[in-house]
Each structure stands twice: as C-alpha cells, then as structure tokens.
Amino acid sequence: MVRATPSDPFAQKLLTSLRKNINLFNGYRVISLTINGLPTNTKDDIKEMERQRRRNNFLRDTSELLEKEFERIKNYKNLSHFSILPEEITVKILDMLSVSELFSLRLVSKEMKQWAELTIRSHIHILRIDRDLQSTYRFYLWSNLYSNIKTLTISGTRIDLEVVLRICENKFPYLTSLSVSRCDLHKAEIFGDYFPIIKNLKLGYMENCGEKIAGLLSQFPQLITLKVRGSVYTSVAPFVSVGQCASNLRSFTCVCYAAQVINCKDISNTWVAEMPNLTSLHLNLYSTILLNFSDLQLMTITELELCCSSLEGCLTLPQNVSVTKLILNTETNSSEEIGAVLVNFTNLKSLELDFSLNHDIRFNATLLEALVSLNSLKYFSFCDTYYSKTKYYTLNDGEKSALVEALVALINVHKIEIYFCRRSAVDDDLITAIKNLTAKRPQQKIQLIITDNFYPKDCLIKLSQAMQYYSK
Numbered sequence: 001m002v003r004a005t006p007s008d009p010f011a012q013k014l015l016t017s018l019r020k021n022i023n024l025f026n027g028y029r030v031i032s033l034t035i036n037g038l039p040t041n042t043k044d045d046i047k048e049m050e051r052q053r054r055r056n057n058f059l060r061d062t063s064e065l066l067e068k069e070f071e072r073i074k075n076y077k078n079l080s081h082f083s084i085l086p087e088e089i090t091v092k093i094l095d096m097l098s099v100s101e102l103f104s105l106r107l108v109s110k111e112m113k114q115w116a117e118l119t120i121r122s123h124i125h126i127l128r129i130d131r132d133l134q135s136t137y138r139f140y141l142w143s144n145l146y147s148n149i150k151t152l153t154i155s156g157t158r159i160d161l162e163v164v165l166r167i168c169e170n171k172f173p174y175l176t177s178l179s180v181s182r183c184d185l186h187k188a189e190i191f192g193d194y195f196p197i198i199k200n201l202k203l204g205y206m207e208n209c210g211e212k213i214a215g216l217l218s219q220f221p222q223l224i225t226l227k228v229r230g231s232v233y234t235s236v237a238p239f240v241s242v243g244q245c246a247s248n249l250r251s252f253t254c255v256c257y258a259a260q261v262i263n264c265k266d267i268s269n270t271w272v273a274e275m276p277n278l279t280s281l282h283l284n285l286y287s288t289i290l291l292n293f294s295d296l297q298l299m300t301i302t303e304l305e306l307c308c309s310s311l312e313g314c315l316t317l318p319q320n321v322s323v324t325k326l327i328l329n330t331e332t333n334s335s336e337e338i339g340a341v342l343v344n345f346t347n348l349k350s351l352e353l354d355f356s357l358n359h360d361i362r363f364n365a366t367l368l369e370a371l372v373s374l375n376s377l378k379y380f381s382f383c384d385t386y387y388s389k390t391k392y393y394t395l396n397d398g399e400k401s402a403l404v405e406a407l408v409a410l411i412n413v414h415k416i417e418i419y420f421c422r423r424s425a426v427d428d429d430l431i432t433a434i435k436n437l438t439a440k441r442p443q444q445k446i447q448l449i450i451t452d453n454f455y456p457k458d459c460l461i462k463l464s465q466a467m468q469y470y471s472k
Contacts, residue, residue, distance in 0.1 A: 151177040165194045192219025204229040217245035227253040251280035259287040268297035315340040329354035335362050339370035348374050352381040363402045364394040372409045383419040387430050404433045416446045
C-alpha cells in the first residue's frame with residue numbers, strides 16, 4: 001500500500017501505538033467505569049466506552065497480524081509497502097484514528113492520502129465515490145463500515161452505476177443528499193429504488209438531460225433541493241415540463257454553458273409555475289441571452305441568481321417581488337441597465353454584483369443611485385477583474401471614484417465585501433479610502449481582497465497570496 005522509509009517514522013509510530021492496545025484487557029474500561037458509578041456517566045461516556053470495547057475486541061482478534069506488521073516495520077523489512085494487512089483490516093485501523101491523525105497520515109504517500117481522505121469524509125458523514133475509489137471491493141468495505149453517512153457523491157466516467165447502486169442497497173438509511181456526475185444518465189432513473197428519502201439531489205451532465213429530470217423528480221416526492229449542471233432544453237421547448245413532480249421543491253439551480261437564447265416567459269411558464277413552493281432560483285446560464293425580462297414571474301421566490309450573457313427587452317417587472325437576496329452577473333449590460341434591474345427589488349437585504357466578465361461597464365452615478373435606493377440592504381458584495389480609473393473614476397469629470405462614494409453612502413449596510421482578481425496602479429487609493437471609512441465606522445465591516453491572478457470570486461478568499469483589508 002504505502003511506502004515508508006526510516007527517515008519518516010510515522011508508520012512505525014502508528015503501529016507502535018496500536019501495539020500498546022493489543023494486550024488491553026477486554027472490558028477493562030467497562031469495569032472501571034462501573035466501579036466509579038456508571039449511572040452518573042453521560043450518554044457520550046457510554047458511547048465512548050462501547051467504542052473502546054469494540055476497538056479492544058478488534059485488536060485482540062487481529063493481534064497476530066498486527067504483531068507481524070509491527071516487527072516488519074521495526075526491522076525495516078520489505079518497506080516498499082506501508083502495510084501487509086488485508087484491506088478490511090486497514091479500513092478498520094484507519095477508522096480508529098482521529099481526524100488530526102488522519103490528516104498527518106495524508107502526508108505519508110499519495111495512496112495513503114486517498115485512504116485517509118475517504119476516512120476523514122466518513123467522520124463527517126460524507127462518502128465520495130470517484131477515481132480514488134475505483135475498486136468495487138474497497139467501496140464495499142467502506143459502505144459496510146460507514147452506514148451512517150448522510151451525503152453520497154458518485155463521480156466518474158469509469159464507474160459502473162448499476163454495481164454501485166446494488167452495493168448501496170439498504171446500506172444508508174440516513175442518506176438525504178446525493179450528488180451524481182459524469183455517469184451513464186440512462187441508468188439514473190433507478191435512483192429512487194435505492195435512495196427513497198433523498199431531499200437534496202445534484203446532477204452533473206454535459207449532454208441533454210431534460211426529459212430525465214422529470215422522471216427523476218417523480219421518484220423523489222420529498223425532494224427539497226435540486227441542482228442540475230448540463231443542458232436541460234429539448235428540441236420542442238427550452239425547458240422540460242415537470243408537471244406536479246416538483247410540488248415540494250424549495251430550491252432549484254441550473255448550470256449551463258451552452259450558447260442559446262431563452263425567453264423569460266418560458267422560465268415563468270415551466271419552472272416557476274410548476275414549482276409552487278420554490279423560494280430559491282439560481283440560473284447560471286453563462287452564455288445565454290435572456291429575452292423579455294419583464295415576463296419573469298418570481299411568485300414566492302426570495303432568493304434569485306441571474307448569471308447570463310445579457311438581459312434583453314423591458315427591464316421593469318410589472319408585479320411586486322419578494323426577493324430579499326439577489327446575485328447578478330451579466331457580460332454585456334450597461335450600468336444604466338443594471339440600475340434599471342435593481343430598482344425592481346426594493347426589499348433586498350443581500351446583493352451580490354459581479355462585473356468580472358463585463359469589461360465595458362462603468363460604475364457610474366446611475367448605478368450609485370440605484371444602490372443607495374436599496375434601503376433594506378444589509379449585505380453587499382462586489383467582484384471585478386481590477387480597479388481602474390477608467391471604470392470607477394466616473395464622478396466630477398473623473399476626479400472621484402463612484403465605488404468609494406457608494407461605500408460612503410451605504411452607511412446602514414452591516415457587511416461589505418469587495419473582490420478584485422488582479423492588482424492595479426490605483427489600488428492604494430481604494431485601500432486608503434476603505435481604511436479611513438472603517439476608522440469612522442467601527443460597527444461596519446468592510447473587507448477588500450485583491451489577488452495577483454484571475455480566480456472565480458468564491459476561490460479568492462482561499463488564496464494565500466490575497467491582500468486583505470477589513471475593519472476590526
């Protein structure tokens with residue numbers, strides 16, 4: 001399995017620690033706790049006591065194997081392998097380790113890293129089946145040991161979905177979240193037979209999967225969250241009708257990179273109308289033109305994400321909307337058009353704007369006015385490629401930054417986050433303005449993140465090279 005060397009004593013320490021437990025008297029902890037007054041122990045104490053008893057039984061039953069393994073490592077014999085133990089024994093040993101020990105084990109070798117990461121996921125009730133777990137037998141071992149998982153991810157073109165599902169049958173009674181991607185979609189209709197209580201479903205396919213979605217929804221009457229990554233339009237209509245199959249759905253996310261033109265009326269007549277309890281709608285249609293924005297019926301939706309090439313037509317919604325969280329990202333719309341969209345959402349408490357793909361837009365007085373009019377706003381996030389005079393210094397004939405003026409005006413917003421994917425020559429001006437502003441408003445948190453590389457917004461905060469400035 002894993003290569004160990006004399007210069008890396010972790011493997012030896014691991015087996016030494018296990019050896020100390022081999023001669024533990026079975027039931028020792030039970031007796032000692034009983035003498036000290038077992039009725040006073042908490043449920044956690046009793047649970048730990050049972051865990052130790054099972055561990056001692058295992059160590060006693062496998063003591064001969066463990067002794068051989070310890071002697072092999074101690075004498076540096078056949079160190080081309082970390083372990084000569086059978087896989088099922090290795091799985092149980094890993095399960096005994098703490099999460100911190102497992103993270104250390106990841107550093108031993110590439111193969112042991114895969115084993116350790118699988119075990120770490122099991123500690124947080126997550127099991128992932130991918131290229132690191134191609135062995136059907138290995139998955140069988142894990143599925144038997146970790147029957148309490150709540151989240152299962154299946155991802156990989158080489159995975160035989162039918163075999164995996166047969167192994168999963170009656171194994172995971174607590175499973176509520178399922179994620180499947182890059183598998184044979186024509187077999188997906190059998191999911192409901194194996195996972196009847198799924199509440200959260202995530203599908204990732206690059207081919208047309210519209211009709212399959214309706215079939216899947218009919219199998220999961222308790223489904224609350226659905227996320228589809230791939231093409232979901234058919235030759236007849238841009239969206240497939242789901243009928244009454246999604247009456248309980250609360251959140252729907254569609255991710256598609258295909259270049260297409262979609263009428264917002266179709267969105268309203270299919271997805272929104274057929275999902276009467278929908279409160280969260282995320283449309284990540286990166287290369288799509290959305291026509292007739294005014295025909296978008298939002299019904300009961302309180303959380304809306306619109307990511308597209310552009311919004312076309314009349315930008316005024318005729319009905320009152322109850323959206324409190326909006327995520328907006330377009331490639332070609334102007335500041336005036338973005339401002340016209342924002343005035344429809346007077347109840348916004350959270351707003352996320354992304355201009356990183358819109359190179360021609362200008363942060364000007366119109367956009368500033370639209371932001372200031374959002375009286376209920378408590379959280380504001382803004383992302384762009386870089387901070388420049390051309391794009392942001394649009395007030396007083398280029399003397400003032402409209403972004404800085406927006407930060408000054410948003411006095412009632414509790415938290416503001418600004419992300420830039422690259423550094424620029426005028427970053428210092430923005431940094432100074434934010435420092436001065438946070439000094440005057442200690443109750444308001446303003447965070448600025450600037451990186452040296454182009455990354456999606458959700459990755460920026462994780463980068464070690466990021467420069468961060470925020471109020472204390």
